[in-house]
Amino acid sequence: MSIQAYIGLIYLFIVIALSVVFLLVWKGSKPKVDFERYHDRFSRIGTIWLVVLIAIGAMFTLATLPLIHYPGVAAPLSEQRQIVKVDAFQFGWVIEPKEIKAGTQVEFVVTSRDVNHDFGVFNANGVLLFQVQAMPKYTNRAVYTFDKPGTYKVICLEYCGLAHHVMMTTFEVVP
Amino acid sequence: MSMDNSEIAKAKYEEAVRKLVLRYLLVAFLVFLVGGVMGILIRLSQSSPYLNPSLYYRFLTLHGVSMTGFIILALIGIGWLVIVKMLNIVKPIWRIELVFWLIFVGYGLIAVAILVGKFATGFPAMPPLPVISAGGWPRWAASVFFIGLATILIAAITFFVEWLLAAHQLVGGIGEALGLDAFVPNKSISHLHSPAILALTAMSLVGVFAEPIGIYLLANLFIRNINPAFAVDPMMAKNALWMFGHTLVNILFWGAFSIVYLLVPAYTGREWKAYRLLVGGWLVTIVTTGLTAFLHHLSMDFAIPFQLLLFGQIATYVSVIPWAAVSVYGALTRIWKSGIEWKPAPRFVYLGLFGFMIGGTAAFLDATIGFNRVLHNTLWVPGHFHSYIMMGSALFIFAAIYHFLPDLAGKKLGPSRLPLIHYWLTLVGGLGFLATFYLAGLLNAPRRFAEFPFAQLPQGINFIINTSIPFAAVFGLGQVFFIYYLLRTLLAKERK
Numbered sequence: 128m129s130i131q132a133y134i135g136l137i138y139l140f141i142v143i144a145l146s147v148v149f150l151l152v153w154k155g156s157k158p159k160v161d162f163e164r165y166h167d168r169f170s171r172i173g174t175i176w177l178v179v180l181i182a183i184g185a186m187f188t189l190a191t192l193p194l195i196h197y198p199g200v201a202a203p204l205s206e207q208r209q210i211v212k213v214d215a216f217q218f219g220w221v222i223e224p225k226e227i228k229a230g231t232q233v234e235f236v237v238t239s240r241d242v243n244h245d246f247g248v249f250n251a252n253g254v255l256l257f258q259v260q261a262m263p264k265y266t267n268r269a270v271y272t273f274d275k276p277g278t279y280k281v282i283c284l285e286y287c288g289l290a291h292h293v294m295m296t297t298f299e300v301v302p
Numbered sequence: 303m304s305m306d307n308s309e310i311a312k313a314k315y316e317e318a319v320r321k322l323v324l325r326y327l328l329v330a331f332l333v334f335l336v337g338g339v340m341g342i343l344i345r346l347s348q349s350s351p352y353l354n355p356s357l358y359y360r361f362l363t364l365h366g367v368s369m370t371g372f373i374i375l376a377l378i379g380i381g382w383l384v385i386v387k388m389l390n391i392v393k394p395i396w397r398i399e400l401v402f403w404l405i406f407v408g409y410g411l412i413a414v415a416i417l418v419g420k421f422a423t424g425f426p427a428m429p430p431l432p433v434i435s436a437g438g439w440p441r442w443a444a445s446v447f448f449i450g451l452a453t454i455l456i457a458a459i460t461f462f463v464e465w466l467l468a469a470h471q472l473v474g475g476i477g478e479a480l481g482l483d484a485f486v487p488n489k490s491i492s493h494l495h496s497p498a499i500l501a502l503t504a505m506s507l508v509g510v511f512a513e514p515i516g517i518y519l520l521a522n523l524f525i526r527n528i529n530p531a532f533a534v535d536p537m538m539a540k541n542a543l544w545m546f547g548h549t550l551v552n553i554l555f556w557g558a559f560s561i562v563y564l565l566v567p568a569y570t571g572r573e574w575k576a577y578r579l580l581v582g583g584w585l586v587t588i589v590t591t592g593l594t595a596f597l598h599h600l601s602m603d604f605a606i607p608f609q610l611l612l613f614g615q616i617a618t619y620v621s622v623i624p625w626a627a628v629s630v631y632g633a634l635t636r637i638w639k640s641g642i643e644w645k646p647a648p649r650f651v652y653l654g655l656f657g658f659m660i661g662g663t664a665a666f667l668d669a670t671i672g673f674n675r676v677l678h679n680t681l682w683v684p685g686h687f688h689s690y691i692m693m694g695s696a697l698f699i700f701a702a703i704y705h706f707l708p709d710l711a712g713k714k715l716g717p718s719r720l721p722l723i724h725y726w727l728t729l730v731g732g733l734g735f736l737a738t739f740y741l742a743g744l745l746n747a748p749r750r751f752a753e754f755p756f757a758q759l760p761q762g763i764n765f766i767i768n769t770s771i772p773f774a775a776v777f778g779l780g781q782v783f784f785i786y787y788l789l790r791t792l793l794a795k796e797r798k
Contacts, residue, residue: 130676131744134667138740141663149656152634159641162572169635177627184619187670188612194672197608217436242431243536245602245679247748253759255676255746258602263430263536265605280758284679286424286750287431289355289438295755 129254130194196257196269198234204270208232215244215261218290220281227300229276235259237267244294245285251277258284273300315395319386322398324710324792326379327703329402330372331785333409337368338778345774349767351753356438358752359422364413366425370551371409373691374454376699377557378405378461381502383706384560391468397460404457411450419443424750426547429519429539433527444527448520455513455520458550462506462513469503479503481581496567497576497629498560500584505553505560508592512553516546537605544599551691552591555658558695559629561702562651566633568705569648570640574632583624590621598669602678611671618669622662630655646721647705653729654697657736661689664740679750682743685736692777693732700724700784713794720787727780734773742766 193201209231214221216239227233237246237259244261248271256279259269273279276299283294340361347353353361382398385391415421421443423431432444469479480503483489519542526532567574597614600606633655642648664686668677677683703710704721747754747763756764 130673131746134673134677135744138663138667142660145656145659145663148634149652149659152638153652156637156640156642156644158639160639162636162640165639169638173627173631173635176631177623180623180627184616184622187666188615188619191670191672194675195608196675197604197611197671200608217434241436242434243428243540247679249746249758253746255680257675258678260603260605262540262603262605265537267602267604269604282748282755282758284748285428286359288436289359289422290436292355292748292751292753292755295758 131254196259196271198268198270202232202270204234205232208234208270210234210236213237213246213261214240215246215283215287215294216240217242217288218283218294220246220283220294220296222281222296222298225298227273227298229273229300229302232270232272235269235271237261237269238265239263242287243285244283244287247282247284249280249282250275251279253280260285276300276302315392316386318395319382319393319398320710320712322395322402323379323383326375326382326402327710329406330375330379331788333368333375334372334781335785337365337372338781340365340368342771342774342778345767345771347752348754349764349771353752355752356420356422359424359438359750360416360420362750363422363425363427364416367409367412367416369691370425370554371405371454373551373554373558373695373699374458375402375405376703377554377695378458380561380699380702380706381461381465381557383710384498384502384564385465385468387709388564389468389472391471393464393468397464401457401460401464404453404460408450408453408457411446411453415443415447415450419446421447423447426543428543429523429534430526430536432523433530441527445524448524448527452517452520455516455546455550459510459513462509465502465506466510469499469506473499476503476507480507480584481576484576484578484581496563497574497580497584498563500576500581501556501560501563504584504588504592505556508549508588509553512546512549512592515542516550519543519546537603540600540603541596544596548596548599549592551687555690555695556587558698561698562629562633562655565647565651565701565705566636569645569651570636570642572636572640574636580628580632583628587621587624590617595621595669598674601669601671601674615669615671619666622666625662626659630659645704646725647701649721649725650697650701650704650728653725653732654694654701657689657693657697657732660736661686661694664689676746677743679748680743681739681747681749684749685739685743688739689736693736697728700728703788707788707791711791711794713791714796716787716790716794720783720790724780724784724787727776727783731773731775731777731780735770735777738766738770738773742770 195201198204209228211227211233212223213235239261241263245258246261247258248256250256257271259267278297279300281296283291344358344361347358378401385393420439422438466476473479479499481500519539522534526534563574594617597610598618601611667673668682668686742763745760745763754763
């Protein structure tokens with residue numbers, strides 16, 4: 128399942144939960160009952176809710192660390208990694224080399240010749256796999272391992288001028 | 303019994319303020335209309351392209367500027383009303399006028415830069431794009447934009463200072479206005495009356511620190527625009543942009559949330575005073591949302607040390623807690639079994655709280671670096687901030703207008719069916735519209751694209767974009783009913 132699918136399910140679950148809570152409070156807004164009657168109970172629920180929020184935060188941080196394509200975070204940098212240089216400019220990409228080996232860790236070394244761009248890599252089905260910013264005067268490095276050979280698409284994901292929406296290219300991943 | 307001179311002067315002053323606040327609100331709605339038209343035009347073009355890229359990106363820029371301008375004008379207008387009528391603090395008319403004209407002139411300059419100068423960076427504008435346009439717009443357009451935006455920031459900072467002075471006058475100090483006495487043993491903070499004072503003080507305090515950073519950045523870009531040899535470090539610029547830009551829209555939300563703190567007690571009959579947990583929550587909000595969470599805008603900037611990016615994620619996570627566990631929870635528990643009468647004002651507060659919570663959830667997911675990897679700069683991002691602003695801040699502002707309208711208008715209110723129609727059209731149109739943003743984002747539709755490369759993206763985006771249009775139209779129609787209701791009330795012959 129793609130990361131997007133996980134996010135979609137989590138978000139749907141939370142939105143449904145929020146809708147239920149808001150509908151319940153709406154329906155339960157009448158009749159009027161003295162606030163003092165349940166003030167303590169709501170204080171206790173509030174404390175539990177606070178702890179639940181902290182737990183959710185910790186869980187998400189730990190669970191999503193393996194997804195982070197920052198060099199050295201999800202996995203150590205491999206000695207055998209393939210280095211691919213990406214130069215962004217208004218309005219195209221220079222990728223060197225254009226052929227990438229499947230199954231090998233790739234380190235993308237990304238920069239820009241002019242304004243901020245964003246190196247967005249999509250598979251043949253149009254699913255966004257990862258992205259990293261392309262900045263002038265700075266280098267951004269991202270790591271990724273392509274499991275499947277094939278043609279991959281690059282779409283610019285940082286608005287960079289009037290031809291931003293046609294700033295695309297492709298590269299090949301070979302077995 | 304006849305009024306003495308001081309009473310006459312007071313009545314005259316209050317009438318002058320009332321008229322000024324009305325002007326703030328009416329111009330805010332004009333700007334809102336411009337923004338709305340821009341929004342519909344660009345979304346229509348994404349569905350079936352008819353705008354050339356320059357026009358598309360210019361309208362996109364004007365849309366963002368107008369909607370932010372609407373919030374700034376409406377919020378500051380309501381803010382003056384709170385200071386003068388609720389806190390009974392006198393502010394010289396010339397200062398209330400000055401802030402209005404600064405915003406008006408600033409917005410006008412930006413509109414000229416965009417409509418005449420073809421400036422089309424999107425809003426916010428990420429440097430160095432304003433000054434390296436690849437032939438997109440002339441250099442003078444960028445200069446005019448910088449001056450216009452700086453003027454608006456000066457107006458905002460002026461209001462923040464006015465608020466801090468008012469708070470100082472009201473409770474004796476800014477620390478007192480933030481409720482810090484709650485942590486001093488044996489000291490009471492009952493003088494604070496309402497957490498609204500905390501929210502507006504937090505907004506103003508963070509504002510006077512963060513917004514000058516924006517002016518500093520704009521000054522740098524202005525010089526660079528005139529003298530290309532003047533280097534502006536892109537990393538500094540990016541950080542400065544988000545430090546002032548993220549902070550600006552968030553503190554405006556805090557200001558709008560003060561409306562919640564005022565209206566929930568008013569309609570539930572249950573008091574909401576500052577207390578230690580709430581004061582602590584606001585301090586957490588200031589430190590996280592206000593000063594450090596902006597780093598989540600840089601999650602895909604891997605030139606930045608990872609520890610800082612992770613810190614940004616954690617700061618954002620922590621920032622969720624005071625809202626979800628204290629303020630929104632506090633609103634819901636006060637509404638529960640309160641016997642509240644669901645008049646227009648509390649309805650819009652309630653819907654705004656829901657919009658904020660779904661937007662906040664989307665923000666929490668987006669700020670997770672591992673998720674940001676596939677969410678960043680997709681339509682998920684505008685989905686999130688339209689939830690906060692369009693279905694959050696804006697709705698709180700509508701609620702305040704409904705609440706204060708009898709005072710502002712001094713007239714009999716228009717037919718009560720109209721606010722209900724406004725409410726339902728806003729709910730259905732607004733939530734439906736938001737859903738299309740999130741769905742399109744999950745299908746990897748990029749943001750700020752004049753034309754989608756449908757062939758390169760998953761199936762279904764075209765359908766979702768097309769579906770968003772009727773929802774946006776329904777939402778827009780709701781606002782037309784609202785504006786009609788306001789005008790009808792204001793122009794009615796019968797005084798109340």
